[in-house]
Every structure is written in C-alpha cells, then in structure tokens.
Amino acid sequence: RALRGRPREEQAIPTIRAAPDAGVNLIATADAYAKDESEVGHNERLIAKALQGRYDDEIVATKAGHIRPGGAWEIDGRPEHIREVAEASLKRLNIDAIDLFYQHRVDPSVPIEEVAGAVKELIREGKVRHFGLSEAGVQVIRRAHAGGVGGAGGALSRVEGGGADRGGPGARLGAPGPRRRGPEGPPRARAGAWPAAGHGPPPGRAGGLGARRR
Numbered sequence: 265r266a267l268r269g270r271p272r273e274e275q276a277i278p279t280i281r282a283a284p285d286a287g288v289n290l291i292a293t294a295d296a297y298a299k300d301e302s303e304v305g306h307n308e309r310l311i312a313k314a315l316q317g318r319y320d321d322e323i324v325a326t327k328a329g330h331i332r333p334g335g336a337w338e339i340d341g342r343p344e345h346i347r348e349v350a351e352a353s354l355k356r357l358n359i360d361a362i363d364l365f366y367q368h369r370v371d372p373s374v375p376i377e378e379v380a381g382a383v384k385e386l387i388r389e390g391k392v393r394h395f396g397l398s399e400a401g402v403q404v405i406r407r408a409h410a411g412g413v414g415g416a417g418g419a420l421s422r423v424e425g426g427g428a429d430r431g432g433p434g435a436r437l438g439a440p441g442p443r444r445r446g447p448e449g450p451p452r453a454r455a456g457a458w459p460a461a462g463h464g465p466p467p468g469r470a471g472g473l474g475a476r477r478r
Contacts, residue, residue, distance in 0.1 A: 273310065280314035290323045291315070294368055295349050295356075296330035296337070304332060308356040316358070325364035326353045327398065329371060341371025343382035350386050366396030376404050380411030 271279075297307035308326060315322070328349035331340045350365060365386070367379055376397075386392040397405060 276310060277314040280311060281318075284318070284322065289321075290325060292325040292364075293357075294327035294330065295353055296327070296332055296368065298332060300335040301332045305352060305356045308353055312356060312358045319359060323363045324357060324359060325366065325396070326357065326362055327366050327368040328353075329368035329398075339369050339371045341367060341369075341374040341379055343374070343378050346379060346382045347386065350383075350391055354391060361390055362392050364394045364396050365392040366398055367400075368398055370397065370400050370404055376400075376408045377411040380408040384411065 291311060293307045293311055295305045295308060298304050299306075328346045329339060329341050331338050331345075346367070350362065353362060353365075354360070365383060370376065371379075380395070383392060383395045387395065395408075397408060400408075
C-alpha cells in the first residue's frame with residue numbers, strides 16, 4: 265500500500281505488466297496514492313513507466329479530491345483543484361485523455377454542481393471521457409447529472425460505494441479511445457490493465473478498482 269509494505273519498483277513493474285495477460289482490463293490509480301504530499305502522483309508515474317506503449321487496449325481511471333499533507337488523507341473538492349489534478353495526471357500517465365476521472369471523496373464544503381461543471385469543461389476539451397463519483401449517495405449523483413456532465417458526453421457512475429443507497433443515474437464505461445504511444449512502439453494486443461502493485465489508501469479506505477472489477 266501507499267503507506268507501508270510498498271514493493272520495490274523492480275517488483276511492481278513486472279506485476280503491472282503481467283496483469284493484462286491475466287485478463288485484467290482496467291487500470292485504476294489516483295494522484296493521492298503516495299506516502300505524502302512530497303511524492304503526489306507516484307503511482308501514476310509508476311504505471312506510465314510500466315505501460316509505455318501498451319495503453320491502447322486498456323481503460324485508465326484516476327481520481328482527484330484527496331490531498332496528502334504530512335501523510336494525512338484530507339479532502340479538497342474545489343473546482344480549480346480538480347482541474348489541476350486532471351492536467352497533472354495526464355502528464356504523469358503520459359496519455360491524451362483520462363477514460364474515467366472521478367472524485368475520490370465528495371467534499372461537503374463544495375457543491376457537487378461546481379465539481380461537475382469543472383469536469384464538464386475537461387470533457388469538452390477532450391481531456392476526460394467519463395466522470396465518476398466515489399462513495400456518493402443517489403441525490404448527490406442526480407445533482408451532478410443536473411449539472412450537465414451527461415450532456416457533455418461523459419458518463420457519471422457511482423463506483424466503490426459500499427453504502428445502502430445504491431443505484432441512481434449512471435452509464436456504462438465504453439472502450440478506451442486512442443492513446444499516445446510510448447517509446448516502445450505500437451501496443452501489443454493486450455487485454456487490459458491493473459492498479460500498480462503495492463499502492464492504495466490506508467486500511468479502512470476504499471482503494472482502486474483494478475482486479476475488483478464490477
């Protein structure tokens with residue numbers, strides 16, 4: 265995990281590369297999967313290193329909304345922060361668009377309509393394809409939809425939620441779009457992707473989707 269028991273890079277990279285051969289078809293990460301604020305984006309950079317030139321057949325998901333001051337897990341759902349994370353994640357992952365970009369946790373101090381509006385602009389710009397919410401209730405999801413995300417071409421889905429109020433508006437996540445190709449050349453015919461080995465929020469917090477496909 266991000267805080268302890270992290271494998272060495274020489275162990276993590278082969279694990280990531282082997283996952284598609286096992287049929288995993290989703291790579292899920294977050295900028296916050298790191299020890300603290302000094303290495304924000306560590307997991308995304310690791311994924312980019314492992315999967316250069318192999319992105320085309322994979323769905324890439326990453327998150328925004330958690331910050332890591334001093335190693336703590338705090339929430340920042342400000343629209344400007346959401347945009348900053350998206351722009352930085354695109355560079356770290358070395359991709360042209362994020363297939364699924366979702367809010368790691370709902371920030372009660374920021375209206376969800378403002379978050380949805382920020383992502384709507386990212387979708388219009390072609391930087392994000394689908395928008396998701398993690399651990400959000402049905403009413404929050406409906407309000408986000410009312411903010412116009414669906415009309416911008418993005419799908420809003422509730423992911424990772426373990427609460428009782430399941431359901432609500434949503435859409436199926438389609439196939440990934442064209443990818444920038446890394447120095448290894450055209451991607452091989454591979455089935456999918458996986459969250460990088462040894463990373464995730466501390467125990468008791470939901471982690472990436474990865475092998476827990478739903």
